[in-house]
Amino acid sequence: xxxxxxxxxxxxxAHEGAVLDALRSSGxxxxxxxxxxxxxxxxxxxxxxxxxxxxxxxxxxxxPATARRGRGRPPSLVALNxxxxxxxxLDLARRRIHLAVANLSHQIIATGMADVxxxxxxxxxxxxxxxxxxxxxxxxxxxxxxLEAIGVGLIGGAGDPALPPARYAPxxxxxxxxxxxxxxxxxxxxxAALAESTWGAAxxxxxxxxxxxxxxxxxxxxxxxRLVRGATGAAGEIGHISLDPGGPPCHCGSRGCLxxxxxxxxxxxxxxxxGVRLDGVDALVAAARDRVPAVCEVISAAATDxxxxxxxxxxxxxxxxVVVGGELAALGSLVxxxxxxxxSRLALPHAPGTVEVVPADLGARASAMGAIAxxxxxxxxxxxxxxxxxxxxxxxxx
Numbered sequence: 001x002x003x004x005x006x007x008x009x010x011x012x013x014a015h016e017g018a019v020l021d022a023l024r025s026s027g028x029x030x031x032x033x034x035x036x037x038x039x040x041x042x043x044x045x046x047x048x049x050x051x052x053x054x055x056x057x058x059x060x061x062x063x064p065a066t067a068r069r070g071r072g073r074p075p076s077l078v079a080l081n082x083x084x085x086x087x088x089x090l091d092l093a094r095r096r097i098h099l100a101v102a103n104l105s106h107q108i109i110a111t112g113m114a115d116v117x118x119x120x121x122x123x124x125x126x127x128x129x130x131x132x133x134x135x136x137x138x139x140x141x142x143x144x145x146x147l148e149a150i151g152v153g154l155i156g157g158a159g160d161p162a163l164p165p166a167r168y169a170p171x172x173x174x175x176x177x178x179x180x181x182x183x184x185x186x187x188x189x190x191x192a193a194l195a196e197s198t199w200g201a202a203x204x205x206x207x208x209x210x211x212x213x214x215x216x217x218x219x220x221x222x223x224x225x226r227l228v229r230g231a232t233g234a235a236g237e238i239g240h241i242s243l244d245p246g247g248p249p250c251h252c253g254s255r256g257c258l259x260x261x262x263x264x265x266x267x268x269x270x271x272x273x274x275g276v277r278l279d280g281v282d283a284l285v286a287a288a289r290d291r292v293p294a295v296c297e298v299i300s301a302a303a304t305d306x307x308x309x310x311x312x313x314x315x316x317x318x319x320x321x322v323v324v325g326g327e328l329a330a331l332g333s334l335v336x337x338x339x340x341x342x343x344s345r346l347a348l349p350h351a352p353g354t355v356e357v358v359p360a361d362l363g364a365r366a367s368a369m370g371a372i373a374x375x376x377x378x379x380x381x382x383x384x385x386x387x388x389x390x391x392x393x394x395x396x397x398x
Contacts, residue, residue, distance in 0.1 A: 030076070058084075062076065100369050101136065123170050154185060205222075267299060288331050314347040323360050
């Protein structure tokens with residue numbers, strides 16, 4: 001027997017999505033109500049519901065006594081199965097692993113975090129991720145037997161030379177073997193952009209530029225509500241835009257890139273040159289909050305550099321909003337002020353309208369939540385993307 005065509009599969013997913021959306025919005029509903037709300041035919045609706053009950057995505061329940069009419073058989077309602085369809089998102093960053101768990105209603109029901117040694121290899125990170133998932137699954141709301149898929153954000157992108165298949169494949173293989181589910185991988189900064197567009201600071205915008213300023217510098221773009229990966233998966237790598245072609249070499253192979261100019265280590269080195277020695281990005285942020293003059297001077301200058309790069313992105317993409325995430329974005333006007341000024345000065349200053357520049361909302365858990373949003377796409381990234389691969393904006397309720 002031949003498999004359904006891709007078109008039929010997409011149609012079936014669209015029908016199931018309509019049913020799920022109705023149940024999320026209204027709670028348990030009769031089949032008659034679902035036909036009215038979704039516009040599906042009786043035959044299609046009954047077929048879809050039967051398949052979803054068989055997979056335990058939804059369950060049947062009786063209407064409450066107050067809703068029953070007459071003495072006949074109580075009407076049967078269809079409701080989401082709260083224990084089914086769970087998704088896990090992981091962010092395997094340089095120093096920590098963040099985890100988020102969502103249920104079938106796309107609500108975040110659990111989160112977790114684990115430290116890993118800086119410089120840990122991908123297999124060590126994968127083992128730490130397995131331990132964290134098992135630890136969080138001790139929460140009664142999290143059921144590994146209801147797990148459908150795992151999304152993973154990694155430094156670099158699936159098509160980025162910094163993250164070749166030989167590096168990300170062991171993570172996918174280890175998690176898939178342990179939990180027996182599909183595993184999707186993408187760039188963690190790009191996933192943070194997707195999360196902010198879904199749950200966070202860019203939720204009402206369809207065109208955004210996102211920058212993540214932390215230990216390194218990354219980003220992501222949404223155009224027309226779609227997350228852009230590009231032909232090789234390197235879209236949004238703003239940290240590797242060259243500000244000085246004759247500058248120092250970057251690990252990407254170019255020279256004078258933004259990331260080595262404004263990374264956390266570069267800022268720490270610049271502060272040390274001014275006589276202020278700090279141990280790590282947290283100490284850097286704390287010193288800036290204490291308004292240590294040399295530290296504020298260094299960060300403000302670096303924010304101007306970031307604003308120069310973001311101004312170019314604003315000219316090219318004409319976004320509604322620029323969202324800045326990462327630890328340094330938490331410094332508010334010290335960072336956002338120079339970025340706004342650079343964009344205002346350099347990005348078509350006479351063009352109508354002013355792009356908003358706002359801090360991210362989701363903090364350290366953004367990439368893990370974005371990994372869940374990745375899974376909710378019909379065709380999630382599971383390796384190097386084909387040309388022009390994109391992911392749609394996902395309207396996910398909390």
